[in-house]
Amino acid sequence: MRLLTHNMLSSNIKGVTDGFPLKIEAGKVVEKEVDMNTDFLKNIFTKIEWKPFVEAAKTLGYSELPEDVDPSLLDSQDFLTKFHHALLEIHLEEGALVCPETGRKFPVSKGIPNMLLHEDEV
Amino acid sequence: MFQVMIFGHIESLRVSHLIRWALHLPPFISICKFNPIKYNTMKNIRTGRPSVFSTAASDGETKNQPSEVTNEEGLSFNCVQYTPEIEKTYVHQVYDAIAPHFSSTRFARWPKVASFLDSLTQGSLVLDAGCGNGKYLGFNPKCFFVGCDISSPLVSICAERGHEALVADAVNLPYRSGLGDAAISIAVLHHLSTESRRRKAIEELVRVVKKGGLVLITVWAVEQEDPGLLSKWIPLSRRYLDEWIGPGSPRVNSPRSFNLKSIPESEENNSQVSLKVSSEFLGAKLDETMKINSQENDTSTTYIDNRCKENQEYFVPWHLPYHRAEVSGSSACAVANGLAWKDDKKGAVVYNRYYHVFSEGELER
Numbered sequence: 001m002r003l004l005t006h007n008m009l010s011s012n013i014k015g016v017t018d019g020f021p022l023k024i025e026a027g028k029v030v031e032k033e034v035d036m037n038t039d040f041l042k043n044i045f046t047k048i049e050w051k052p053f054v055e056a057a058k059t060l061g062y063s064e065l066p067e068d069v070d071p072s073l074l075d076s077q078d079f080l081t082k083f084h085h086a087l088l089e090i091h092l093e094e095g096a097l098v099c100p101e102t103g104r105k106f107p108v109s110k111g112i113p114n115m116l117l118h119e120d121e122v
Numbered sequence: 123m124f125q126v127m128i129f130g131h132i133e134s135l136r137v138s139h140l141i142r143w144a145l146h147l148p149p150f151i152s153i154c155k156f157n158p159i160k161y162n163t164m165k166n167i168r169t170g171r172p173s174v175f176s177t178a179a180s181d182g183e184t185k186n187q188p189s190e191v192t193n194e195e196g197l198s199f200n201c202v203q204y205t206p207e208i209e210k211t212y213v214h215q216v217y218d219a220i221a222p223h224f225s226s227t228r229f230a231r232w233p234k235v236a237s238f239l240d241s242l243t244q245g246s247l248v249l250d251a252g253c254g255n256g257k258y259l260g261f262n263p264k265c266f267f268v269g270c271d272i273s274s275p276l277v278s279i280c281a282e283r284g285h286e287a288l289v290a291d292a293v294n295l296p297y298r299s300g301l302g303d304a305a306i307s308i309a310v311l312h313h314l315s316t317e318s319r320r321r322k323a324i325e326e327l328v329r330v331v332k333k334g335g336l337v338l339i340t341v342w343a344v345e346q347e348d349p350g351l352l353s354k355w356i357p358l359s360r361r362y363l364d365e366w367i368g369p370g371s372p373r374v375n376s377p378r379s380f381n382l383k384s385i386p387e388s389e390e391n392n393s394q395v396s397l398k399v400s401s402e403f404l405g406a407k408l409d410e411t412m413k414i415n416s417q418e419n420d421t422s423t424t425y426i427d428n429r430c431k432e433n434q435e436y437f438v439p440w441h442l443p444y445h446r447a448e449v450s451g452s453s454a455c456a457v458a459n460g461l462a463w464k465d466d467k468k469g470a471v472v473y474n475r476y477y478h479v480f481s482e483g484e485l486e487r
Contacts, residue, residue, distance in 0.1 A: 002286055005268060009288075010298045014201070020298055032284075039245025040266045047247075047301050047332075088266075112281050114289040115296040116272065122203035122294060 001092045001113050006056050007048050009113065011099035011106075013121045019099055021052035022106070024059045027094035030111075036084045042074050045083070057086045202318045203294045212437070212476035213313045214272055215461060219452045220442050220473055221275035225255035235308055236261065238338045246303035249330055251292040251323070252310030256280030259287065265303075270295070293319050295326045304336040312342045312477045315435075320478070344434055344479040356437040356474065434481060437474035444469045 011019025054065045064082045066073070073079040096105040097113055104121070107114050205214070217224065235258060242248065244264040253259055253269030254276050260267055270290040271277050280287035290296050292310055305327045314320045327337045442453060442462075453471045456462040462473045 001288070004266070005286055005288065008268065008297050008301050010296060012294050012296045019296075037245060037264065037266065039264065040247070041245075043243075043245040043303070044247055044266070049298075110278065110281060112274075112277055112288055114274065115270075116289055116291060117203075117294065119204060122201050 001108050001111055002088050003053060003056050003060070003090055004044065004087045005113070006092070006097070007053050007087075009097065009115065011101065011104070012115075013099060013102055013104060013117060016099060016101045019101065021049065021056065021100065022097035023100060024056055024092065025096040025098060025105070026059055026061075026092060027096075027108075028092075029060045030091045030093045031085075031089050032091060034088055036080065038080060041080055041083055041087070044087070045069075045071065045074060048087075053086070057090065060090050060092060062086055062090055202316075202322045203291070205291070206315050206319075208315045208476055209313065211461065212474055215456075216440065216473045216475050217273040218275050219456055219462070220440055221255075221273060221279065223442050223446045224440070225276065225279050228255050228257050231257060231261065232308070232340065235306065235338065235340065238306070238336075239265070239304075242304055242336070247301065249295075249297065249302040249305040249327075251295060251305060251307050251327060251330075252313075253277075253280060253285075253287060254308075256283055256285045256287060258306065258308060259283075259285040293322045293326060295330055297330045299329050300332045300335075302331040302335055304338070305331045306338045308338070308340050309342070311339060312479060313475070315476060315478060339485065341480045341485065342477055344481045355477070356439065357433045358435040358437065358476075434479050436477045436479060438477045440473045440475055441465070441468055441470035442473065444471070 006022065006024065009020070009022055011022060013019065050069055051067075054067060057063065057065050062085070065086055066079070069079075091111050092108050093111045095108045097108060097115075098105050239248070239258065239262045242262055242265050246262075246265040248262070248265050248267045250256075250258055250267060250269040253271050254273075256269050256276075256279065258267070259269045259280060267285065269277075269280055269285060269287040270292070271280070271287070272289065272291050274289050277287045277289050288296075292307065293314065307323065307327055311320050311323055314323055324337075324339065327339070331337055453462060456473065457464055457471060462471045464470075465472050
């Protein structure tokens with residue numbers, strides 16, 4: 001699971017009003033290099049909730065991201081490189097995502113989050 | 123044949139959507155407006171629907187309807203997001219069991235889906251809800267794809283291929299709203315057994331895309347240019363209804379909603395061929411068959427229309443050859459517990475998959 005996905009995911013358990021962001025319990029973290037897609041980075045930048053993104057990156061051991069950002073940073077190659085790396089190259093391979101309201105854990109196994117709800121959660 | 127529908131966006135300020143509704147008959151392309159609010163309105167008047175929907179699936183829906191509106195304290199399994207047994211048994215369990223074999227047959231891309239994905243703006247985020255083995259993930263390398271599917275074995279195949287994918291339910295997507303530039307639902311909605319669940323899945327697609335985002339939906343259509351195709355599928359019968367709902371459960375379906383015909387051996391033997399043709403070849407030759415169809419007379423259409431009024435709920439068999447590795451494992455259990463059976467003539471374990479085939483105009487409603 002990439003941090004992009006973590007930034008997208010929200011606990012959708014019945015009754016939960018704000019399921020974002022999910023807390024990360026990190027087990028195994030891996031890095032996999034991928035080509036940079038600047039168009040995608042510029043597009044997704046506006047949709048990323050930045051503070052949770054920075055926190056999540058730190059949880060997975062990466063603390064190079066700036067705490068505060070504005071769109072002008074997208075002109076900086078240095079920023080794009082770090083953004084790209086944190087967003088798409090760091091993977092939570094094993095661990096869990098925890099609902100911020102209920103504490104329910106969604107397991108992440110072999111890089112795959114399982115967000116299926118139990119029958120009493122829908 | 124698939125029905126294809128694209129939700130597009132006209133003016134972001136007005137929060138109104140445009141449906142380009144492309145049926146398999148080329149001249150029959152109509153455009154109409156789509157307002158998400160209308161869905162909510164329509165939900166509440168569904169009891170007045172025509173009998174086309176009074177099927178096994180609709181039975182569940184009728185029960186579910188009140189709690190969908192006032193589900194604050196109702197039992198959770200009456201909720202639209204609760205997965206009915208028919209889907210658990212005849213969709214989820216089957217795909218979990220046949221995943222590797224299913225995946226090995228899923229590589230051809232539907233031309234309309236491909237052209238849709240090709241047309242997206244560079245750098246788009248594409249959400250694939252019901253991504254299966256991920257054959258569309260990464261299709262346009264200038265976009266980024268995130269897929270989800272309810273079948274964990276299929277999602278594992280996506281992940282092994284390096285795609286970003288997670289296990290989630292298409293009627294309850296675990297995403298923040300308005301994130302995607304586009305969302306796709308390819309051959310997914312026909313596996314949902316009630317109209318409210320199909321609507322909910324569409325609402326979820328619309329919810330997760332941004333204002334001005336695009337949603338592409340394809341489903342199996344009841345109107346086939348080959349009238350023989352549906353005859354090779356298995357209409358849901360009372361026998362199966364009893365199995366799902368139980369003998370003591372109330373039924374509100376009208377008898378003519380169901381075909382009680384038995385399935386001759388010969389049909390069963392042909393069904394593998396028909397399935398392959400329908401799933402891959404028709405898709406690959408979608409444009410061709412459209413042209414052919416437009417030159418045909420109306421006879422076949424009339425025939426199909428009559429048929430579709432009788433039944434839109436089907437089992438579509440999946441033949442898992444004996445030589446496939448999974449036959450020895452999960453399939454042995456499936457045969458033992460009645461989920462699948464052995465067809466020695468075909469040398470295959472046969473699974474039934476539940477399909478709701480859509481009638482013309484149904485996606486628009």
